Amino acid sequence: MKYLLLPLAAAILTGCANLSTSQPGSSLDGSGYPVEVCAPRYAGVAASCQLSGAGSKQVWRANLISDGKLYIGGALRVGSDGRVEAAGCQVADDDAVVVDCPGALLSAGLINLHEHIDYSYQQPPQPPKLTWQHRHEWRKLLPAERGFEGDAPKDAQARTEVSERAMLRHALSGTTALAGAKDYRVFLRNLKLVDGQLATPAGKPVTDNTFPLNDARSMQWPLAPCTREQLAQIKFDPANPYVPHVGEGTNDGARHEIDCVLDAIRDKASPSAFIHAVAVAGSQLQRLAEQKVAVVASPRSNFQLYGRTAPLAEFKQAGVNIALGTDWSPSGSLTELDEARCLARYNRDSLQSLFSGADIHRMMTENAAAAVGLQGQLGKLAVGEQADFVLFDTEARPSLSAVLDHSALRQTLAVFIGGRAASLPSSWVGKLPQLEHCMADPRDLCGQQRTICGAHPQRNLAQLLQQATYTIDDAKICQPQPTNDCVLR
Numbered sequence: 001m002k003y004l005l006l007p008l009a010a011a012i013l014t015g016c017a018n019l020s021t022s023q024p025g026s027s028l029d030g031s032g033y034p035v036e037v038c039a040p041r042y043a044g045v046a047a048s049c050q051l052s053g054a055g056s057k058q059v060w061r062a063n064l065i066s067d068g069k070l071y072i073g074g075a076l077r078v079g080s081d082g083r084v085e086a087a088g089c090q091v092a093d094d095d096a097v098v099v100d101c102p103g104a105l106l107s108a109g110l111i112n113l114h115e116h117i118d119y120s121y122q123q124p125p126q127p128p129k130l131t132w133q134h135r136h137e138w139r140k141l142l143p144a145e146r147g148f149e150g151d152a153p154k155d156a157q158a159r160t161e162v163s164e165r166a167m168l169r170h171a172l173s174g175t176t177a178l179a180g181a182k183d184y185r186v187f188l189r190n191l192k193l194v195d196g197q198l199a200t201p202a203g204k205p206v207t208d209n210t211f212p213l214n215d216a217r218s219m220q221w222p223l224a225p226c227t228r229e230q231l232a233q234i235k236f237d238p239a240n241p242y243v244p245h246v247g248e249g250t251n252d253g254a255r256h257e258i259d260c261v262l263d264a265i266r267d268k269a270s271p272s273a274f275i276h277a278v279a280v281a282g283s284q285l286q287r288l289a290e291q292k293v294a295v296v297a298s299p300r301s302n303f304q305l306y307g308r309t310a311p312l313a314e315f316k317q318a319g320v321n322i323a324l325g326t327d328w329s330p331s332g333s334l335t336e337l338d339e340a341r342c343l344a345r346y347n348r349d350s351l352q353s354l355f356s357g358a359d360i361h362r363m364m365t366e367n368a369a370a371a372v373g374l375q376g377q378l379g380k381l382a383v384g385e386q387a388d389f390v391l392f393d394t395e396a397r398p399s400l401s402a403v404l405d406h407s408a409l410r411q412t413l414a415v416f417i418g419g420r421a422a423s424l425p426s427s428w429v430g431k432l433p434q435l436e437h438c439m440a441d442p443r444d445l446c447g448q449q450r451t452i453c454g455a456h457p458q459r460n461l462a463q464l465l466q467q468a469t470y471t472i473d474d475a476k477i478c479q480p481q482p483t484n485d486c487v488l489r
Helices: 135-139 156-172 228-232 252-264 283-290 299-306 312-318 336-350 357-364 366-371 400-406 461-465 474-478
Strands: 002-005 035-037 048-054 057-066 069-078 084-088 096-108 110-112 175-178 207-209 242-246 272-276 293-297 322-324 389-393 412-417 420-425 450-452
Touching: 057 084, 057 389, 069 096, 110 336, 110 357, 110 366, 156 175, 156 412, 156 420, 156 450, 156 461, 156 474, 175 412, 228 252, 242 252, 252 283, 283 293, 283 312, 293 366, 299 336, 312 322, 322 336, 322 357, 322 366, 336 357, 336 400, 357 366, 357 400
Parallel strands: 002 048, 035 069, 057 096, 110 175, 207 242, 242 272, 272 293, 293 322
Antiparallel strands: 048 096, 057 069, 069 084, 096 389, 389 412, 412 420, 420 450
């Protein structure tokens, strides 16, 4: 990869974006997305970016996924308000900094709808050896018995620092929005928050609930369908998106949970999405579709803890919207990209490649946005949406699936939220809008000089990198992690 910064006075990229729209074929297959070729030279090469021009707006030229289509050599125009003004083969580049990136893929930012951020600071050297039928089985055990710690730090300062460090890990890898981030406001959007740039753009917080049946203390799953009195104990705000953990296990208790929560939200008009939903079966599939309840799958964690994951093929057949989430580092993935690769492995091994690369990409972008009512705001890089995006080096790979299979931090060139950089090459600093509180990453992680923005004003990057309780080696996210644990047990 190279980043060539052209002097502004020598800018030669003017007028409209590449005009060739009718050439057949492409050396970058959309893996299920329809492809329009604007400029063939943008595919089949490694990324090389040039910056030129000046102004209050931005024009990005790359292989662009926008509103359900892959444009080879497409262009994205971002307004000074941080929203997409135009996308396609032709956009005007007046009053704009132009970032021209043959060989790069420009995608909507990844949306992670399942993370326990203050638990996601350590990873056991080996996955759990046992499988359980319900989460309450392993929750009752000591860490030595279940094979992982599974608790947040008791010290409030340490809990804050490991949480922000985990959010940094996700942001560096292309995630721009996160559910399960408590009240922390750093590096990426916290979908629970409703004000400021690093918050949900919808104005309504995403409410997640780990124990919707209020069984955290009793650790007893329902032994029968819920009574009317039990249903009344399931609390949620009917106006807000609701994302509870439901059906995390394989036994009858996990299946009862699904019916209980479906009954409780029967008349709820705002979006709902069930995390895990491993135990869904039979008529519950149709109930999910009829009530327009999405599912947030976390296959790696499900495989490690329960030996199987949600019935994804049946969800697709029933028309249930599927999104992805990492769960937590003790049994899940360190990044959303690794979670997608875990699903891709299971898809190839057990589902006869039922899901295309475009399907899996949608689970991390537009499907996730729709699951929590953010369609039209995030997920598609369509006109009017927030300019939350990630730029990947394709490394001349032939398809979107191949790019997703091989992309990790090393290939993640830049991450932007609302048109402002959260992570970018240090050589780009000062050329493009940035989030506040920026600092060069002193680690040169993956051999790259990267500047990170969006830290808390009272806890800068250097402080977070010295956090002793956070024991994950971030060098792991430089390359795709193995998927040998993403198989049925």
